[in-house]
Amino acid sequence: MQIARDILLRSYRSMRTIRDFEERLHVEFATGEIPGFVHLYCGEEASGVGVCAHLSDVDTIASTHRGHGHCIAKGVAVDGMMAEIYGRRTGVCRGKGGSMHIADLSLGMLGANGIVGGGPPLICGAALSHKLLKDNGVAVAFYGDGASNEGTTLESLNLAMVWKLPAVFVCEDNGYGEATASSYAVAGTQKARAAGFGMPYFECDGNDFFAVYEAAGEAIAHARAGNGPAMLHVHLSRWYGHFEGDAMSYRANGEVAELRNDHDCLKNFRKSVTEISLLDESSLDGIDASVRDEIEAAVVAAKAAPLPEPEDLLADVYVSY
Amino acid sequence: MAGTITPITMPKFGLAMTEGKIASWNVEPGSSVDVGEELADIETTKITNGYESPASGILRRQVASEGETLAVGALIGVLADKDVSDADIDAFVEKFQNEFSSQAAETGASESAEPVVVEVGDLKLKVQDSGHGDDTPVLFIHGFGGDLTNWMFNQDHFSGSRRTVAFDLPGHGGSSKNVGDGKPATFAATTAALLDKLDIAKAHVVAHSLGGAIALELAKSHPEKVASLSLVAPAGLGKDINMDFINGFISADRRKTLEPVLHYLVHDKSLITRNMIEGIIRFKRLDGAVAGLETVAKACFPDGHQADDLHGALENFTGPKQVIWGENDEVLSAASAKGLPASVKITLLPETGHMPQMEKSADVNAAVTQLIA
Amino acid sequence: MSKKSFRQAINEALRQEMQRDPRVILMGEDVAGGQGGSSGVKDAWGGVLGVTKGLFTEFGPDRVFDTPITEASYIGAAAGAAATGLRPVAELMFVDFIGSCLDQVMNQAAKFRYMFGGKATTPLVIRAMYGAGFNAAAQHSQALYPLFTHIPGLKVVIPSNPYEAKGLLIEAIRDNDPVIFLENKVMYDDEDEVPDEAYTIPFGEANLTREGDDVTIVAFGRMVNFANEAADRLEKDGISCTVIDPRTTSPLDTGTILDCVAETGRLVVVDESSPRCNLACDVAALVAEEAFDALKAPIRRVMPPHTPVPFATVLEKLYMPDSARIEAAVRSVMGYKAKQDA
CATH class of the missing domain: 2.40.50.100 (RNA polymerase II/Efflux pump adaptor protein, barrel-sandwich hybrid domain)
Incomplete structure (x- = not known):
């Protein structure tokens, strides 16, 4: 598979940004400075980035409660996201959404979503917009293995097929819905579910950027060509708890350590590209350093940013009322 | 007995x-x-x-x-x-x-004649076409913000021996909301085309307020179509216009705010009914209605004064002509009835506001009857 | 202008807005009806009560979408489409079905704008039938407008006659916020003079259908007509009532309600929805808080009992507020005498 150098660099940078963003949040959250709760995407970076590498601002994605990675992969500004998570007026949602509602519709980012299974129906609508407005766009719903059991998701698979929508349903299967394993909560298989709706099914290893990139490319091309929706099942691993502060007492000791050692999508990426001399170590190191600075700057700026004003409380409930 | x-x-x-x-x-x-x-x-x-x-x-x-x-x-x-x-x-x-x-x-209630839609060029005009007989037809032209029902107390009076036509001007009532440049001359051209469409060669014209200015433009451009002119509180014969009425009529969108504006129309304020207010509010809700009124107001009353002086048109019209005015008109002052040529019959009605054809319909009907007899 | 039924008024509003703006689309269960059926007729129903009849034939399959019977997915799709450039009108058939898709309305469409910091616009209309009087029983008869009124971010419209229905629906379609548009299913054949042209009635402006000196009656939707009937009978006995049709429960024209109560000093609120936490409670609280000094008598609410809507005609009749009950409530507030201080 041929991937242009600029796409590789951009994708690596995107994955590295997500990793550093999330790791930093993990540290900062523990200080008590970040309000609310956050759900981290560490370990899953290749999925969001591998899918979004095939999308432009015309295309739409809907995300989940674990949405930071999708936002960064779709191009949402990191400083605006950080400020949002700190509840600042300079945040992408002016401090009124927080971690679970980061959105930027101008970039086709239809929002993280606090409701499990909230995204797939919305993506049917976005796909309908692409189809009727004839902008050649594709709409992508990211959802977890937990959400794969929601009625909204199953209804959406059906509706997308009935209306032959340019939609891709990306099931990010990280093995856990909150504290309950998918081995317990998911009956049958995602593959069989897709087949039940007559929907093309693609599957890949989410720790391998190249595998995701290739499978997502096929699924998205299928939808973009007007052939109707497709499902992409990405096998992933979640490195942190459901939310920050989750002691993960439901996971065996050493499970996460092993994931970090043996299934790190960033390590895998670096190994792959340097082995065959696609990219050299120094350019990747340069990206790492640049991202570190960017995240540091975003945190410093967020902490110094102004808080929302009292009048913001009443603003933007309606366009007009 | x-x-x-x-x-x-x-x-x-x-x-x-x-x-x-x-x-x-x-x-x-x-x-x-x-x-x-x-x-x-x-x-x-x-x-x-x-x-x-x-x-x-x-x-x-x-x-x-x-x-x-x-x-x-x-x-x-x-x-x-x-x-x-x-x-x-x-x-x-x-x-x-x-x-x-x-x-x-x-x-049942089926006997009342319904208005019809007549296409004049690109415009659809709502027309109340009544009566028949050999006498010269009567054409009624309403004023700014009005509609053909402004003549509800008058049209029937003349329908016994002749055809009578009242219509909604463009931008008004149930007619198309395209008012063009909104000038009286433009409305007069549309009026002339309507008469052609209705096969009316010549008509007595009874016109109110801004409709008066339209009638004068019609008499100027198509004198052969005008048998006589009865101008009721007409525009075109003075400089002043009550812009509180014009602007209020355009901007008021609730009963509470519109009612005091409509009070300018009549001497006896109690005459304005809930239904009249509701009817005007409903008209103004139609797509394009307010924009049409704004265009007309801008064209006819720029800078808060009447743009067109039509004294010449009145003077030059050679047929029977009259002006009927309420002495207490608060929209267009009856002072404009002074100093008109002697050939123009003047009727001033006491205790009457801007709508004599409604407020003193019997007097207006009598004056028109006398002129066209 | 001609006489049109409530059903025709809504159909005409949809047709005119679909003609005006290609982004306006229609979706819902059997809004055309007949897709894939053995007769080959594709505009078979035009909605379960024929309200959208003819629109599929006129606008075709790229504007009018029959959906599977999966409310969550298509109401959610309508929200998603609204946030991404279309102006969908989704029909929920019976408002009672909101139970299957409340998340899409409450947590998604209603919240986008606020939680995205003002960056989303969701011009969505959800039409649904409401109300008892059809022997449709507990799952097809509710008047759930308090539920929607409760949710910030939604606008809620309840037209009381065909003229109001057309103007308010066009306003709803042109509005840039999510709007819940509730049609009383008993009123579809009611007739009224309705202009042929498109027109809009602004939200948040109450309509006074009667103006009087003695009692203010606030009524919603179909109840406005009952209130008018009661007011006309009371007028003959020398009791003159103001009847307020708020038109929209969100936004609510609180100014007009307070002004009228200040003039009459007495308030009766008529609400077809279940009595706890309904609009009658809302209006009563407003007046008690803001116009206490104007009140000459306690506020009276005319409402159904706190039960599901029953099926049998005799029970449903007992359940529903009607003009006789409104009349009795007005007479009771007129007859109120304050107790003397001990």
Whole structure:
């Protein structure tokens, strides 16, 4: 598979940004400075980035409660996201959404979503917009293995097929819905579910950027060509708890350590590209350093940013009322 | 004549009228009335109108009470001499009511002629085309913000021996909302085209307010189409215009804010009915209505004054011509009726506002009748 | 202008807005009806009560979408489409079905704008039938407008006659916020003079259908007509009522309600929805808080009992507020005498 150098660099940078963003949040959250709760995407970076590498601002994605990675992969500004998570007026949602509602519709980012299974129906609508407005766009719903059991998701698979929508349903299967394993909560298989709706099914290893990139490319091309929706099942691993502060007492000791050692999508990426001399170590190191600075700057700026004003409380409930 | 019982029924002031409400009785039961004396005030879909007694006698019964809404033709009172017994009157009322309800059931309310839509170029105009006969037709042109029902107390009066036509100007009532440049000359061109479309070669023109300016433009551009001019509180003969009325009419969108604006139209403020206000609000909600009014106001009344001086058009028109004005007009001052050429008959109506054709319909109808006879 | 039924008024509003703006689309269960059926007729129903009849034939399959019977997915799709450039009108058939898709309305469409910091615009209309009087029983008869009124971010419209229905629906379609548009299913054949042209009635402006001096009656939707009937009967007995049709429960024209209560000093609120936490409670609280000094008598609410809507005609009749009950409530507030201080 041929991937242009600029796409590789951009994708690596995107994955590295997500990793550093999330790791930093993990540290900062523990200080008590970040309000609310956050759900981290560490370990899953290749999925969001591998899918979004095939999308432009015309295309739409809907995300989940674990949405930071999708936002960064779709191009949402990191400083605006950080400020949002700190509840600042300079945040992408002016401090009124927080971690679970980061959105930027101008970039086709239809929002993280606090409701499990909230995204797939919305993506049917976005796909309908692409189809009727004839902008050649594709709409992508990211959802977890937990959400794969929601009625909204199953209804959406059906509706997308009935209306032959340019939609891709990306099931990010990280093995856990909150504290309950998918081995317990998911009956049958995602593959069989897709087949039940007559929907093309693609599957890949989410720790391998190249595998995701290739499978997502096929699924998205299928939808973009007007052939109707497709499902992409990405096998992933979640490195942190459901939310920050989750002691993960439901996971065996050493499970996460092993994931970090043996299934790190960033390590895998670096190994792959340097082995065959696609990219050299120094350019990747340069990206790492640049991202570190960017995240540091975003945190410093967020902490110094102004808080929302009292009048913001009443603003933007309606366009007009 | 001894023993005669005269039924007093809900009058039909205009074609569009199907029912009326007794706003007030002006004669107590037991009092005598003469022909032409105001028996009651009747609230219509527009303004409240005085109902003049069709006969002389003693008002023996008020069959309908104040506040009651009745169909046209329904019994509202009974006139009779004093020697008619109460029992006879009771019997008369009972018989009338029985016959009226069965008759109403038979004919329904289908008899009133509905306005039609006439296409003139790109425009669709709502036209009330009534009456027939050999006499020269009468054309009614309403004013700014008005519509053909402004003539509800007048059009019927002339429909006995001739064709009468009232219509909604572009941008008004049920006509297309495209007003073009909004100038009287443009409306006059549309009016001329409408007459052609209706196969009316020549008509007596009765026009109100801004419609007056349109009539004068019509007389200027198409003198052969105008048999006579009856201008009711016309625009085009003065500089001043009450911009509080114009701007208020355009901007007010609720009953509360519109009602005081409409008070400028009449001398007796109590004449403005809820239905009239509601009707105007409903018109203004139509797509394009307010934009049309704004265009007309801008074209006709830039800088708060009337743009067009049409004294010349009035002077040059050689047919019979008259101006009718309410002395208490608060929109276009009756002072403009002064200093007009002697060939123009002037009628000034006391205690009358900007809409004499509604407020003093009998006087206006008489003046027009006299001019066109 | 001609006489049109409530059903025709809504159909005409949809047609005119679809003609005006190609982004306006229609979706719902059997809004056309007949897709894939053995007769080949594709505009078979035009909605379960024929309200959208003819629109599929006129606008075709790229504007009018029959959906599977999956409310969550298509109401959610309508929200998603609204946030991404279309102006969908989704029909929920019976408002009672909101139970299957409340998340899409409450947590998604209603919240986008606020939680995305003002960056989303969701011009969505959800039409649904509401109301008892059809022997449709507990799951097809509710008047759930308080539920929607409760949710910030939604606008809620309840037209009381065909004229109001057309103007308010066009306003709803042109509005840039999510709007819940509730049609009383008993009123579809009601007739009224309705202009042929498109027109709009602004939200948040109450309509006074009667103006009087003695009692203010606030009524919603079909109840406005019952209130008018009661007011007309009371007028003959010398009791004059103001009847307020708020038209929209969100936004609510609180100014007009307070002004009228200040003039009459007495308030009766008529609400077809279940009595706890309904609009009657809302209006009563407003007046008690803001116009206490104007009140000459306690506020009276005319409402159904706190039960599901029953099926049998005799029970449903007992359940529903009607003009006789409104009349009795008005007479009771007129007859109120304050107790003397001990």
